[in-house]
Amino acid sequence: MTVAPDVAALVLTDVCVRFAGLKALDNVSFTVEPGSLHAVIGPNGAGKSTAFNVLCGIYTATSGSVRYGDHELTAMRPHKIARLGVARAFQNIALSKGQTVAENLMLGRHALTRAGFVSSGLRLRPATREGRRHGERVREIAAFVGLGDKFAQPAGLLSYGDQKRVEVARALACEPRLLLLDEPVAGMNSDEKVRMAGLITEVRRELGISILLVEHDMGLVMGISDRVTVLDFGKRIADGTPSEVQNDPEVVKAYLGTGEDEADA
Amino acid sequence: MTDFLSYLVNGISLGGIYALIALGFVVVFKATEVVNFAHGSLLVLGGYVIARLHTDVPFVVAVLAGCAVAAVGALVIERLYSWRLRDSNLNALAILTIGVDILLITELTRRFGPDILSTGDPWGNKIVDLGFAEIAQARLVGIGVTAVLLAAFFVAFKYSSWGIAMRAGAEDGEAAALMGIRRGRVTMTAWAVAGALAAVAAVFLCAFPTPGLDASVRLTALRAFPAAILGGLDSTAGAVVGGLAIGIAEAMTSGYSVKLAGGNLNDVVPYLVMLLVLLVRPSGLLGTKELTRV
Amino acid sequence: MSDTATRSPAQARAAPGRSPRRVRPATLARVALVIVLAVLPLYIDTSLLTIGLFTMAAVVAAIGLTxxxxxxxxxxLAHAFFLAVGGYGYAFLAGESGVAGASTAQGLGLDPLLAAILAVIAAGFAGLLFSPIASRLRGIYLGVASLSLVFIGEFCYExxxxxxxxxNGRAATPFSLFGWEFTDANTLIVAGVPFGRFEKLWELFLVVAVLSYVFAANVLRGRMGxxxxxxxxxxxAAAVMGVDVRRTKAGAFVLSSMYAGLGGVMVALAFGRLTPNYFSLALSIGFLAAIVVGGLGSIGGAAIGAFFVTAGPLLITRYSSSLPxxxxxxxxxxxxxxxxxxxxxxxxxxxxxxxPGGLAALGKRLAGRRPARALTPAPSTGASP
Structure with a gap:
């Protein structure tokens, strides 16, 4: 497996997020090495989604730093972060349901393309050529995730599992260097989970990019991750390889009594 | 100085009326997230009923009837909305109210024709000298009635089961539903209250020294929109603060006849103030900032 | 909901950048309509021509709003304001000082074509000035905030x-293209019918409306759409995917204002003069009604809606004696x-x-091309101009 050349490390250092006195993240630090598959796990309310929202620029960290390569992400607006090659698939599907799969994926190309109101409106050569070229690439991506036959359908009419895959495909359409997957298998049946796990490992093998995964499903996380960070009540309680984390007494304590089954729900 | 005080008192009375209208707007928004563009027309509807009835029945009865009709009008919109549009986006809901607004104001305009009606209020064109300021008697009564209604509203909002249910619903609709709160009744009450308040406001908005009631009063009533936005669409206290701010600003501009390019600015001052505030605070003075959840 | 599997191959055209260059029946119908409209001045009287001119102006403005x-x-709700900027802008830029009779209106006396272009740009600039507010507000706050432009506008017009x-308003200079005037002064005879001011404006407006339509359809099909x-x-989701949300909203606002400004110029030319009461809140509300009835986000729907809302009252008035x-x-x-x-x-x-998809969705459903229930909030029409 080769790491793509321009993939940088993502380094969180002492990140804190407070909402009206509540500490959603409390001095959280971890590093996603270039080309690795890194998972963040933890019980409900542990701060996993908050961490993602900080990474994407939706929330502003109260203190601490998030660095991606040479860039400090904490002060950047979301679309600027996206332009660095950070793409996210949402947990609660955030597709445009009335638009086709093709249009949703083409949105992923937004930062990679230039056509504005005037060049699109007048159908200038650069705009049409760009549209054709990126349309072809997006078709490849759809085929890659197994949505080739659903390309022209409105996203809102697809099955839940397919919509989740459109989410991932849309993120892939950004040609990311760092892919953020927010609970990609939540709510899926076991068949769909197996397909998604296969897709994630394939993305990594084919593209050599970093993947940061938030997930409740322990089986998935432990099976495919290189490294795991465990959050509980906004604090990092463990960080290591899957086997190290599984045997960590803190982690066992955090999950004791709740167990995987409930964390799964 | 006496000028200033007189303008201030007039501004407060006007602001109180705006506050009543804005409050209805905010209550509806809190309960159902609908921005009711038909609110101005509902006000005119209430006023129209009062104006038509007051010659045959006592003024108070006419006002109660006006409140009832405006409340029913509001309820019709509420029922339409809960019937089909529970999960629609905010724009669709606002557009529904715009459709109702077109219907109402077109029919009311036809009924008014060229006439300007009186709501038959008992205060006539008397002026009261407060020593430090002169004010129309109707305006003075307006301040009193507004104060009483606002106080009653806030007591009800704080302590009645309706108020508690409504605030709970606005915080977290799903949790409130799980706790057994019946949203239907809560939102119906909110709309009805808004309609009734608008009808009361119509009386004072059309009393002396303004010429009276016709369909164009809807546009005057629309100045309560800046009041509501200024305070924050989801803040009941903001509606009062915004209403007073707009009322006083308007009275001052009018009193000192602040002009721009030869035109009196008082008609547009509410909107200028709103734009300035929104530039600085996009959620209004007391409105809650929206926290994005993903 | 699941009858999409039986969609006709024509649906597959949605693939971006890959529109097969086959002529669809809908396109043929549109071309036919334009041809009929182009020859209509040969057959209808002046009052219908006037109604048509106002309707075409409204179509252009409504496309911007949708x-x-x-x-x-x-x-x-600020659309009326931007129409006014375009209309008054044209009248001011093209007008001559001191010739407007008793009116105090001034003018710069520019060439009408240049004045029209600058007026549209001015409307876009007015939209740009408002966009710091527009692009930061939550949608529904914008609805109310935009009211302010209508009223501040009314203050300015007076x-x-x-x-x-x-x-009392002011007169608008007649249009002329490279010295060729759109007036009754140099009447042409076309197929035995004299082509005066209204006939010429009709053809001009038709060209402008068709171009506006095609431009907007292309924009919606493209990246910014x-x-x-x-x-x-x-x-x-848009921001995380790399879309600059504020800029996109501001861009939409500017584009829409320019369409409104163009519609305003057309109103000025059709009417020959401008009065403040035309650009009232009712005009904004009428445009909103037009695009809602036509189907939000649908360019064709906006055109149909604008026809109903603009031509409707005028046609009913004209034929009132024979209507119950x-x-x-x-x-x-x-x-x-x-x-x-x-x-x-x-x-x-x-x-x-x-x-919720309006007449556009209704039409498509009747033609059997859509799943039974329209998708909220409006069917995406980006791929079907």
Whole structure:
């Protein structure tokens, strides 16, 4: 497996997020090495989604730093972060349901393309050529995730599992260097989970990019991750390889009594 | 100085009326997230009923009837909305109210024709000298009635089961539903209250020294929109603060006849103030900032 | 919901950048309509021509509004204001000082074509000035905030007399293209019919309306169209995918204002003069009704809606004597304006309640090309101009 050349490390250092006195993240630090598959796990309310929202620029960290390569992400607006090659698939599907799969994926190309109101409106050569070229690439991506036959359908009419895959495909359409997957298998049946796990490992093998995964499903996380960070009540309680984390007494304590089954729900 | 005080008192009375209208707007928004563009027309509807009835029945009865009709009008919109549009986006809901607004104001305009009606209020064109300021008697009564209604509203909002249910619903609709709160009744009450308040406001908005009631009063009533936005669409206290701010600003501009390019600015001052505030605070003075959840 | 599997191959055209260059029946129908409209001046009288001119102006403005409200999800009631900027802007730029009779209106005396272009740009610039507010507000706050432009505008029309002529308005200089005037002065004879001011303006407006239509359809099919639709559906998702949400909203606002400005120039030319009461809140509300009835986000729907809302009252008034329940203006009954307003008010309510996709979705469903239920908030029409 080769790491793509321009993939940088993502380094969180002492990140804190407070909402009206509540500490959603409390001095959280971890590093996603270039080309690795890194998972963040933890019980409900542990701060996993908050961490993602900080990474994407939706929330502003109260203190601490998030660095991606040479860039400090904490002060950047979301679309600027996206332009660095950070793409996210949402947990609660955030597709445009009335638009086709093709249009949703083409949105992923937004930062990679230039056509504005005037060049699109007048159908200038650069705009049409760009549209054709990126349309072809997006078709490849759809085929890659197994949505080739659903390309022209409105996203809102697809099955839940397919919509989740459109989410991932849309993120892939950004040609990311760092892919953020927010609970990609939540709510899926076991068949769909197996397909998604296969897709994630394939993305990594084919593209050599970093993947940061938030997930409740322990089986998935432990099976495919290189490294795991465990959050509980906004604090990092463990960080290591899957086997190290599984045997960590803190982690066992955090999950004791709740167990995987409930964390799964 | 006496000028200033007189303008201030007039501004407060006007602001109180705006506050009543804005409050209805905010209550509806809190309960159902609908921005009711038909609110101005509902006000005119209430006023129209009062104006038509007051010659045959006592003024108070006419006002109660006006409140009832405006409340029913509001309820019709509420029922339409809960019937089909529970999960629609905010724009669709606002557009529904715009459709109702077109219907109402077109029919009311036809009924008014060229006439300007009186709501038959008992205060006539008397002026009261407060020593430090002169004010129309109707305006003075307006301040009193507004104060009483606002106080009653806030007591009800704080302590009645309706108020508690409504605030709970606005915080977290799903949790409130799980706790057994019946949203239907809560939102119906909110709309009805808004309609009734608008009808009361119509009386004072059309009393002396303004010429009276016709369909164009809807546009005057629309100045309560800046009041509501200024305070924050989801803040009941903001509606009062915004209403007073707009009322006083308007009275001052009018009193000192602040002009721009030869035109009196008082008609547009509410909107200028709103734009300035929104530039600085996009959620209004007391409105809650929206926290994005993903 | 699942009858998509049986969609016709024509549906597959949605693939971006890969539109097979086959001529679809819908396109043929549109071309036929344009041809019919082009020859219509040979057959209809002046009052119908005037109605047509106002309708085409409204079509252009409504297309702009449907892009803003339907595609970008930004509810705006300020459209009347931007029409006024375009209309008064044209009248001021093209007008001569001191020739407007008793009116105090001034003018720069520019070439009408240049004046029209600058007026459209001025409307876009006015939109740009408002966009710091527009792009930061939550959608529904914008709806109310935009009201302010209508009222501040009304204040200006009556008081900035050097530009607007004040309460009584001002005349608008007739259009001319490279010295060729669109007036009755140099009447042509086409197929035995004299082509005067109205006939010439009709052909000009038709060209402008068709170009406006095609331009907007292309925009919606392209990159910014997708960005606007996604901003409408989820601002967060759009931002995370690399869309600059504020810029996109501001862009939609500017584009929409320019369309309104162009519509305003057309109104000025069709009417020959401008008065403040034309650009009232009712005009904004009428445009909103038009695009809702037509189907939010649908360019064709906006055109149909604009026809209903603009031509409706005028046609009802014209044929009032032969229509039941319609009375003369000022008689206290339902005159053309009121009857039409009630009709489109009712249509707005019914559309919002029963067919959120408006006439556009209804038409498609009747033609059997859509799944049974329209998708909220509006079917994406980006791929079907």
């Amino acid at each position: 892009v803003l409200v339907g595609t970008a999800g930004q509810l705006s 008081n900035v007399r050097s530009v607007t002529g004040g309460f 997708r960005a606007m639709r996604t901003v409408r559906d989820s601002e967060v 329940f319609i009375s003369d203006s000022g008689s206290g009954g339902y005159d053309g304006g009121k009857a039409a307003a009630l009709l489109y008010g009712l249509a707005v309510v019914l559309v919002v309640l029963f067919e």
